[in-house]
Amino acid sequence: xxLGFYLQDQARFNDKWILxxxxxxxxxxxxxxxxxxxxxxxxxxxxxxxxxxxTYLLTDSIAxxxxxxxxxxxxxxxxxxxxxxxxxxxxxxxxxxxYQSVGGKALYTAAFFDLTKTNVLTIDPTDELGIRFKQSGxxxxxxxxxxxxxxxxxxxxxxxxxxxxxxxxxxxxxxxxKRPVQVPSTMVSGWLDYSFGTLGYEWLKGLGLGAxxxxxxxxxxxxxxxTATPAFTLFDATLRYERDPVLFTIxxxxxxxxxxxxxxxxxxxxxxxxxxxxxxxxxxx
Numbered sequence: 001x002x003l004g005f006y007l008q009d010q011a012r013f014n015d016k017w018i019l020x021x022x023x024x025x026x027x028x029x030x031x032x033x034x035x036x037x038x039x040x041x042x043x044x045x046x047x048x049x050x051x052x053x054x055t056y057l058l059t060d061s062i063a064x065x066x067x068x069x070x071x072x073x074x075x076x077x078x079x080x081x082x083x084x085x086x087x088x089x090x091x092x093x094x095x096x097x098x099y100q101s102v103g104g105k106a107l108y109t110a111a112f113f114d115l116t117k118t119n120v121l122t123i124d125p126t127d128e129l130g131i132r133f134k135q136s137g138x139x140x141x142x143x144x145x146x147x148x149x150x151x152x153x154x155x156x157x158x159x160x161x162x163x164x165x166x167x168x169x170x171x172x173x174x175x176x177x178k179r180p181v182q183v184p185s186t187m188v189s190g191w192l193d194y195s196f197g198t199l200g201y202e203w204l205k206g207l208g209l210g211a212x213x214x215x216x217x218x219x220x221x222x223x224x225x226x227t228a229t230p231a232f233t234l235f236d237a238t239l240r241y242e243r244d245p246v247l248f249t250i251x252x253x254x255x256x257x258x259x260x261x262x263x264x265x266x267x268x269x270x271x272x273x274x275x276x277x278x279x280x281x282x283x284x285x
Contacts, residue, residue: 002028020053020067028074032084043084047072064097075121079134086135088119096145106150115141122172122180122223137171139180155198159212160190175223182263184231186217193238206242211235221264232260232272245284252277 008022027046034040053067071090078084096111117140121133143165151157167183169175179185191212197205218231235256240249253276262272 001030002026016057018053018055018057020051020055022051024049026072028087030074030076030084032076032078041078041084043074045074045087047087047089061102062097062099064095066093066095068093071117075119075135077121077133085121085133086119088117090115090117092116101150107148108150109145109147111145113141113143113145117141120180122169122175138169139167140170141165141167155195157193158191159193161188163187169223178223178225179220181221181223181265182219182229184217184219186215186231188215189213206240208238208240208242210238210240212237219263227264229261229264232258232262234258234260234272247282247284248280249282250277250279 004024004026006022006024008020010018010020012018025046025048028044030043030045032041032043049070049072051067051069053065055063055065057063069090069092071092072087073090074087075085092113092115094111094113096109099108100106116138118138119135120137120139121135143163145161145163147159147161149157149159164186165183166185167179169178169180189212191210193208193210196207196209213233213235215233216231218228221227221229234254235258236251236253237255238249238251240247242248254273255275257275258272259274260272261269263270
């Protein structure tokens with residue numbers, strides 16, 4: 001059972017500074033029933049988390065910013081000693097800059113982040129079966145995110161993003177300096193979308209086509225980083241046609257049906273999602 005209260009306020013000063021402040025209080029009660037042994041365990045967690053962001057409108061197009069945020073997340077399950085896990089706590093610092101072209105046809109952002117997460121669950125090295133977890137202490141993620149949104153030609157829009165993150169265990173005595181499992185260091189994506197209505201033909205109005213590519217870098221399979229799951233690249237596409245009040249869309253992911261391993265855990269290889277095509281018909285009234 002979770003009950004939360006949230007408050008946020010945004011203020012502008014001298015038409016140049018934008019300040020955002022928010023706070024949240026959560027109270028969570030958990031009850032874990034072991035039906036086989038007729039044992040019931042209760043735990044109560046509560047926490048206050050805050051967030052603050054400051055943006056400076058340097059010009060009509062350029063805006064540097066800085067933000068700070070906290071997080072709180074309870075963990076289900078028990079340690080090897082039978083004690084409930086403590087909630088994980090997170091702390092993030094982020095600084096970046098945004099550029100929007102005159103007229104709003106393009107938006108470019110660059111962000112640098114430093115995130116720390118405590119009480120993270122990792123495999124207990126003393127458990128031979130590999131099914132027990134322990135809270136390793138602290139994981140740190142530092143990196144950069146780049147994103148661009150722009151209208152290349154009339155009706156043709158592009159979205160691209162790049163993320164690089166250096167993620168390490170910084171306190172765990174067994175895996176200090178190692179990257180957590182199933183966490184890629186590099187992710188890249190790109191997307192093009194074209195609206196045929198810009199050609200001026202009435203029967204093409206409402207028709208759109210999009211296509212994109214996703215790249216996910218390699219990930220390690222175990223806490224000590226001995227083996228890795230290879231990187232993979234996937235292609236997606238979408239087709240839409242809208243005539244009020246009807247909207248018809250077809251979304252296809254992994255359109256070339258690339259066979260890839262999404263993750264590996266204790267010698268088990270989990271295949272990624274095969275080609276998937278979903279059609280949706282929406283009627284508005």
